[in-house]
Amino acid sequence: MSVSPNLRLLTASLLLLTCAWTSLSVQLCPPCGNTTVPYPLSTSPTCGDQSYKIRCDAAAGSLLFDTLNNSYPIASISPSAQRLVVRPSSFVSSNSCVTSDITHQGIQLNESLPFNVTSSNTILYLNCTNTLLRSPLNCTSSSLCHTYANNTNAVGSCQKAPICCTFRAGGSSTSYVIRVRDSGCSAYTSFVNLDPVLPVNRWPEPGVEIQWVGPREPLCSAQSDCDGKSVCGSDPVQNGVRRCICNSGFTWDPVSGFCVDGEFFCLVYVIGTSIPPHMLCMCK
Ligand SMILES: *[C@@H]1O[C@H](CO)[C@@H](O)[C@H](O)[C@H]1NC(C)=O
């Protein structure tokens, strides 16, 4: 027997009802050009979580990550790993070993926001002064930054700068800053999950990986701000703040933005660019 599309739709909605699917508790952002904007990232005050603001350059159809004083193009986003990769600054010119963001002292994240630089980044500081020799970074003549400068035409001018240093990011003091300045190092680049054994021509594109802390339950001022599986109540850890707290039997899932009971799973789907993304939840 063939099942008509209408019947299949009905079956699907019955299934959803019987496993008590809840309405969407968070508003997803529309795609930016062809790029999906996953929860909790937010491109406008009416979608996503406002602690996770990024920017959509609508004309270019690309996403930008703002730091304290600058912004960087987002190359990829992995919502399940709660990570994104930005492209580091370009060089001022092909014959100077200085990155353009030296005017902003490099990448500086706002420490009050839930983003930080992950320990998957191998950061190469180029054109450094000898004050760096007293740092814990690897500034030896065999350091990977020399291998990079020696084998990369685009940064050939960096070979003329005798001191460069390499380190793996993620120590607590470096988690929010990749500092670039005249009195330290005037240029940098970074590679995510770099295998240092590979020849330089097989290294990945430069990138800086940034992770975010999973979002808390959405803020609310009244029960109508919350869905049927949560109650607008006092935040147990933040005084004076009210959030949609999941009912017993349900837990907050920071990746989907739902209170889930473990018996269904949700998919985000995007139809064209004129309709906001929807979330479809199905029984397991
Ligand atoms: C979006 O994708 C379509 C089809 O793949 C393509 O024709 C269009 O140029 C893309 N738009 C942008 C802004 O990348």
Ligand SMILES: *[C@@H]1O[C@H](CO)[C@@H](O)[C@H](O)[C@H]1NC(C)=O
């Ligand atoms: C290294 O940085 C200094 C200070 O920013 C700059 O004046 C110099 O030209 C740079 N060296 C090279 C080889 O580009």
Ligand SMILES: *[C@@H]1O[C@H](CO)[C@@H](O)[C@H](O)[C@H]1NC(C)=O
């Ligand atoms: C970054 O911006 C802040 C405030 O806008 C300003 O006070 C600070 O001097 C800037 N820092 C740099 C390095 O540009």
Ligand SMILES: *[C@@H]1O[C@H](CO)[C@@H](O)[C@H](O)[C@H]1NC(C)=O
């Ligand atoms: C850092 O983020 C906090 C929280 O959103 C904000 O209040 C503050 O103004 C930001 N600081 C700067 C210098 O932008």
Ligand SMILES: *[C@@H]1O[C@H](CO)[C@@H](O)[C@H](O)[C@H]1NC(C)=O
């Ligand atoms: C510096 O890096 C090079 C190349 O990865 C490595 O062989 C050397 O042992 C490192 N030196 C120190 C002091 O960490």
Ligand SMILES: *[C@@H]1O[C@H](CO)[C@@H](O)[C@H](O)[C@H]1NC(C)=O
């Ligand atoms: C980089 O090139 C310089 C000059 O050619 C050479 O002395 C040095 O050993 C090279 N370093 C590495 C790590 O390849």
Ligand SMILES: *[C@@H]1O[C@H](CO)[C@@H](O)[C@H](O)[C@H]1NC(C)=O
């Ligand atoms: C960076 O973020 C991760 C997860 O989001 C967190 O576990 C870690 O403690 C943070 N590191 C710092 C120095 O804040």
